[in-house]
Amino acid sequence: MDVRNTSIEELKSKLTGTVMSVGDPQYDDARGVWNAMIDRKPAVIARCRNTEDVCYAVRFAGEQGLPIAIRGGGHNVAGHAVCDDGVMIDLSEMRGVTVDPDQKRAIVQGGALWRDVDSESQKHGLATPGGLISDTGVAGLTLSGGIGWLRAKHGLSIDCLKAAEVVTADGSVVRTSAEENPDLLWALKGGGGNFGVVITFEFELFPIGPEVMFAAPIYPLSAGPEPIRFWRDFVSEHEGLIGSLCEFSTAAEGEDFPEEYWGQKVFTLACVYNGDAAEGEKLLQPLRELGPMAADFSGRMNYVEVQQLFDELMPAGDFRCYWKARYLSELPDEMIDRAMADAAAAPSANSLSSLWNFGGAVSHVPADETAFGDRSMGWMYSLDAVWSDSKEDAANIAWSRAGWEESAKWDHEGRIYLNFPGHGEDNLELTKRAFGPNYARLAQIKAQYDPNNVFRFNQNISPAA
Incomplete structure (x- = not known):
């Protein structure tokens, strides 16, 4: 039976949502995801509206012997939301x-x-x-x-x-x-x-909320490593109160920065105080006194506003992206110097790289309590290559991978954050390393709920034999 004809018409008759295949007017828009590099063509897209639609779509894939990709927000940098020659289950109309x-x-x-x-x-x-x-x-x-x-x-x-x-x-x-x-x-x-x-x-x-304290002093890269070293020690001292990252970027032209900083590499000591906004404003003030700043976006603001502050950096579908990250056991001066050198060498002005703090409530969960595993890492380093021209693909991917590989000497048991997987080319090795001792239990559970590995467009866990 031709999956693109009779069986698709049958699926259409069952779903309250929309079923699309190659040639349908909405098909190309529906298969697009956030990363502009991803260009895959599912055999069928099932845009579901309710639970029954999802059940029908999953059964249809099973009957046709097709694998399934699941689109939630479509934001994964590796494009796991869409597959070639399988069934894309699109949940974008199920947002309640x-x-x-x-x-x-x-x-x-x-x-x-x-x-x-x-x-x-x-x-x-x-x-x-x-x-x-x-x-x-x-x-x-x-x-x-x-x-x-x-x-x-x-x-x-x-x-x-x-x-x-x-x-x-x-x-x-x-x-x-x-x-x-x-x-x-x-x-x-x-x-x-x-x-x-x-x-x-x-x-x-x-x-x-509704009001929280957000600190975002921005220093030029030329300020050197001392502000970052202070930030490292400061957030470590208050790890149970501050969610933070030191983000490297390029100052954009426009009213956000004085003209003298346009096009310069900068770093932001971004923090959200996990408590009373007034207390947080006092506590975070030292981060805003570490030398001349390129800009300062700090202040008490609405929590929803804070959650949307980074949205404009990466509009959906506008950029080509390749992200890698690894957990770090420690953040020594040498690793800070490495991160600054990587930021200076970024080939695209749109790229970001970041040092993230952990500890606090994250570290209180035992390794065997969740599939995520060990929580004893102190930091994470991510390199988010973001660019526009396909001719620059190789240079930007090479930059992200080089920084990722060079930071390996400080990594935490070889583990990575699976939401920043590059394009998934390292999946098998890195997935096993990411879960460590929990991988075997995950494979057993996979065998119970998906013995034929239908759901494999992800950091895949093969079902146990």
Whole structure:
């Protein structure tokens, strides 16, 4: 049977959502994702509107012997949301968020973006740890860990995940929580999209905002390493209160920077205080007194605004991207010098690189409590190559990989953050290293819920034999 004809018409008759294939008017727009480098053509795109649609689409893929890619927000840099010659299950019309302020819980559909969660939860003065860019999908960020501004006090996104509903490879709906199918919930906490289509997430919420303190003093790279060394020691001293990163970038032309800094390499000591805004303003003040600044975007501001501050740096579909990251056991002076040299050498003015702090609530979770694994890393180094011209692909990818490889001497047990996987070319080796001792248990759970590895467009975990 031709998958593009009779069987597709049958799927169309069952779904309340939209089914597309090559040649349909909406097909090319629907297969596009956030990274402009990704150009894949699924055999079928099923844009689902409800749980029944997802079940039908999964069963259809099974009947046709086709693998499945799952689009939540479509933000993964490796383009895991879309595949060649398989079924793309598109959840972009399933973005509902329901908040129970009394129970401090949010029920979030699988296609929601973090801005959807922030908007609804902040109506009640509540939030849960999300990402740093608000149009990131909740599903992709959460399932590989979820590193955001609130990690110092409330941990990773997975640490606040209390339950989920999943459509598994046979098209059935499974609920998982601490009481129901707990192994599956354990696997979802860091194991990526390996186990099915998550149609709802249930998150714990915390009183946050509406006003928080955001510090963002920006220093020229020419200021040298001393401000970064001070920042390193400062955030280490207050690790349970500050979610932070030192971000290297290029000062843009325009009103945000004095003309004398246009085009210069700079670094931002960006911090969100995980507590009272007035207390945070006082505590973070020393970071704003480390020498002449190129700019200073610090201040008390609305939490939702903070969550959207980085959105304009990377509009969806505008740039070609290649990101790599690794966890670091420590952040010595030599590693800071390495990061500054990498920033100076970036071939694109749009590229970013960052040093992220950990500790605090992130480190309090035992390694075997979530699939994510060990939490004893102190830092993370990421190199986010971002550029426009396809002729510059090789130079920008080489820059990101070189910095990533050269930082290996300080890495933490060879582990990486799976949301920054390059284009997935290192998947097998790095996935095993990322999970460490937890990999074997994940393979067993994979065999239970997806024995034929239908869900393999991810950092793939092969089912145990």
